[in-house]
Amino acid sequence: MEEVKIQKPPKKYMNPYLAGVLLGITIILSFFFTREGLGASGAFKRGVAKVEQIIIPAHVESENSAFYHYVKDGKDPLKNRLVYMIIGVFVGGFLSGALNRRLKLKLEHSPKITSRKRAVAAIIGGALFGIGSAFGRGCTSGAGLDGMAVLATSGFVVVGMIFGTGYVIAWFFRKLWI
Amino acid sequence: MGPLFNASDEWSFVIALVIGIAFGYILESAGFSSSRKLAGVFYGYDFVVLQVFFTAAITAAIGLLFFEYFGWIDLSAIWINRFYTGSAILGGAIMGFGFVIGGFCPGTSACASAIGKIDAMLFLGGFVIGVVIFDAFYPLYEKFYKSGNQGPVKIYESLGMNREVFLLIFVAFAIFAFAATAYIQQKVSQKSKKY
Structure with missing residues (x-):
């Protein structure tokens, strides 16, 4: 007899307002315990600094590098809170994916575009985010969300610029999504 | 406390x-x-x-x-992030492009990579490339990057509220x-x- 394998569908997403409150509490606890908030881009910048420290130390250990302060006086750029936090983000994301049956190797894209086009757009978008978050001194979490939580002007300006620019240009890139 | x-x-x-x-x-x-x-x-x-x-x-x-x-x-x-007027505005605008074109931001792409989203892994690869590019040409815009520092200013102070x-x-x-x-x-x- 043929074995029928019934695969249960993924569970529904959490209510967004509940998720927001839980995320807000996480931010408060982060400030309460560690003096600083959440962050994602910092860990990758530090990762890049670490690789540069190994392969092109003359560059990163000079004023010509944006990451000089990460490695100054023989410091290890990875010995930082944000590096541990991003490891946690991967672990937490994986746990939620596993518990909600969403673990699946997949290149997600609109049915109107090819996987190849989505792949190119993802890389370009990522690169722009890398440059933008360097100028912005943090990304949507570190500069935006933390900034708004502590009512920093920088946070409101960065968030306003990210979403404001997004809405202005969305029409030109609509074919990627709708 | x-x-x-x-x-x-x-x-x-x-x-x-x-x-x-x-x-x-x-x-x-x-x-x-x-x-x-x-x-x-x-x-x-x-x-x-x-x-x-x-x-x-x-x-x-x-x-x-x-x-x-x-x-x-x-x-x-x-910790309150410092507000560097020009750099924050430019950075935010570039991130706006990155979000619409790439569909992720760094934190969300990390969590999506963890459940197997290939587009998120590519986004992260692109992110690293962007960071390397920023660092490679840093002396060109270092002055701009460090200009207009208003310190850890709060939004209600900026608005006089x-x-x-x-x-x-x-x-x-x-x-x-x-x-x-x-x-x-x-x-x-x-x-x-x-x-």
């Missing part, structure tokens, strides 16, 4: 790991592991980004204020945005059903 540890204390590393797990878990649970869901905020078919993001910001801002009232935290001791009044307006604005986006989302999904 908080903050209990300095960001560079080793205890902070352990706590950051736990906080990161919560961060990643919540992002994935809310659907931030899907680029199509995230991009919906720009096209009106899914506003989950706005709902989660602003609820989190308000919860944290009000919570931190209460922590201060109860004497649990010294808000003057926590009382802190509590600003927070009240912020909450009212968010509630209005939640209602408006719920209405738009309903309209857009009705419209797309017709086709």
Whole structure:
């Protein structure tokens, strides 16, 4: 007899307002315990600094590098809170994916575009985010969300610029999504 | 009284790991592991980004204020990002392009990579390339990057407002945005059903 394998569908997403409150509490606890908030881009910048420290130390250990302060006086750029936090983000994301049956190797894209086009757009978008978050001194979490939580002007300006620019240009890139 | 540890204390590393797990878990649970869901905020078919993001910001801002009232935290001791006018505006604009084109931001792409999204892994690869590019040409814009430093200035100071009044307006604005986006989302999904 043929074995029928019934695969249960993924569970529904959490209510967004509940998720927001839980995320807000996480931010408060982060400030309460560690003096600083959440962050994602910092860990990758530090990762890049670490690789540069190994392969092109003359560059990163000079004023010509944006990451000089990460490695100054023989410091290890990875010995930082944000590096541990991003490891946690991967672990937490994986746990939620596993518990909600969403673990699946997949290149997600609109049915109107090819996987190849989505792949190119993802890389370009990522690169722009890398440059933008360097100028912005943090990304949507570190500069935006933390900034708004502590009512920093920088946070409101960065968030306003990210979403404001997004809405202005969305029409030109609509074919990627709708 | 908080903050209990300095960001560079080793205890902070352990706590950051736990906080990161919560961060990643919540992002994935809310659907931030899907680029199509995230991009919906720009096209009106899914506003989950706005709902989660602003609820989190308000919860944290009000919570931190209460922590201060109860004497649990010294808000003057926590880290406030410095505001470099030009660099923050330019950086935000470039990130806006990155979000619409790439469909992720760094945190969401990390959590989406963790559940196997290949587009998220490519986004992260692109992110690293962007960081390397920024560093490679750093001397060209170093002056701009470091100009216009206004220090750890607060939004209510910039606007010449009382802190509590600003927070009240912020909450009212968010509630209005939640209602408006719920209405738009309903309209857009009705419209797309017709086709």
